[in-house]
Amino acid sequence: MYRILAAAGFLLAFAGAAHWVVPAGRYAYELVAAGDDAARIADLQLDRELSAPRVAQEIEDALANDDGELAASFVELADARGIAVDTSLRLRVAAANSTAVVAARRAGAFGEGFVTGTADDMAGLAGAAAGDLTVWGDLRDAGREALHWARGEPVDDVMLGLAGAGIVATGATYAVFGAPLTLRAGLSLLKGARRAGALSARLAGNLVTALRGGRRAEAALVVADVGRTAAKAGTRATLAGLRHVDDAAGAARLARLSGAKGGKTLAILKTLGRGALFVTEAMWKLAFWIIALAVNAFGLVSSFNALVVAMVRPLWRRRRTGATHALAALGRGMLAV
Numbered sequence: 001m002y003r004i005l006a007a008a009g010f011l012l013a014f015a016g017a018a019h020w021v022v023p024a025g026r027y028a029y030e031l032v033a034a035g036d037d038a039a040r041i042a043d044l045q046l047d048r049e050l051s052a053p054r055v056a057q058e059i060e061d062a063l064a065n066d067d068g069e070l071a072a073s074f075v076e077l078a079d080a081r082g083i084a085v086d087t088s089l090r091l092r093v094a095a096a097n098s099t100a101v102v103a104a105r106r107a108g109a110f111g112e113g114f115v116t117g118t119a120d121d122m123a124g125l126a127g128a129a130a131g132d133l134t135v136w137g138d139l140r141d142a143g144r145e146a147l148h149w150a151r152g153e154p155v156d157d158v159m160l161g162l163a164g165a166g167i168v169a170t171g172a173t174y175a176v177f178g179a180p181l182t183l184r185a186g187l188s189l190l191k192g193a194r195r196a197g198a199l200s201a202r203l204a205g206n207l208v209t210a211l212r213g214g215r216r217a218e219a220a221l222v223v224a225d226v227g228r229t230a231a232k233a234g235t236r237a238t239l240a241g242l243r244h245v246d247d248a249a250g251a252a253r254l255a256r257l258s259g260a261k262g263g264k265t266l267a268i269l270k271t272l273g274r275g276a277l278f279v280t281e282a283m284w285k286l287a288f289w290i291i292a293l294a295v296n297a298f299g300l301v302s303s304f305n306a307l308v309v310a311m312v313r314p315l316w317r318r319r320r321t322g323a324t325h326a327l328a329a330l331g332r333g334m335l336a337v
Helices: 002-033 038-049 052-064 068-080 087-096 099-116 122-133 136-150 157-175 181-196 201-212 216-233 235-242 248-276 280-336
Strands: none
Touching: 002 038, 038 248, 052 068, 052 087, 052 248, 068 087, 068 235, 068 248, 136 157, 157 181, 157 201, 157 216, 181 216, 181 235, 201 216, 201 248, 216 235, 216 248, 235 248
């Protein structure tokens, strides 16, 4: 009897584990199957990561930090995914993004962006871009690096290269009546990201290598993708995304995500971080769940087989005992004759 109970226990345990292993394995497979589709990757992970309490907490935190843009992005994301947001919370977000508040914030940001090139939002980017379009911004940044060189201080090759490319792009902008404005905006934002520490070391290195190695077309693709991201999702989202971008492929993923999600991109990046763009961790998860699924399937088959054998064994023993007695009786009858 103990064999039957043990086999049944193992069978129930493996059957219960299947309810956990199979969905998790399917989730990892879907992440890997998404490939370069950043929007699909984000949607799959948001299904697990985002909930009404999480959204409410993120909005509260954003408002506490006077970040109306992030709060509004979470409201937009919640609406898109059918997550309810309390009316009073919506009103607070609307107040934080009222015309007067935003205008005051943007006026200061524009001036700071024009003078220093720092850009944390669209107004700051507009100021930085305005400075760059007058060549002031690029000359300012190139002059700053030249001063560092004269003093024997480290020179930022990224800033120097972007400033030089910006001077060329500005000339092209005027020559063709503004056609490369996306490129111009991308250069301004990359400089702002570098200054703010939002440019990953690998992306910075790749840009310098491309600019020095004559691969200007590759650098131009990155800059253009950054400009498209800013146009679709805003400066804040672009800066947040650039922290996770290492090369041209990553910049393209970020541009595709912003093109699909628009104003929701900032909230998505805040929620998922690097996971909004890449599925590196999902590959390990998939490998783990494939092994777990194989072990679970083997356990189910083995425990089911053991249960059947344990249940049939008593019947087999009875039949064997009965057959033995019959043969013994036949033998005794033959001896009697």
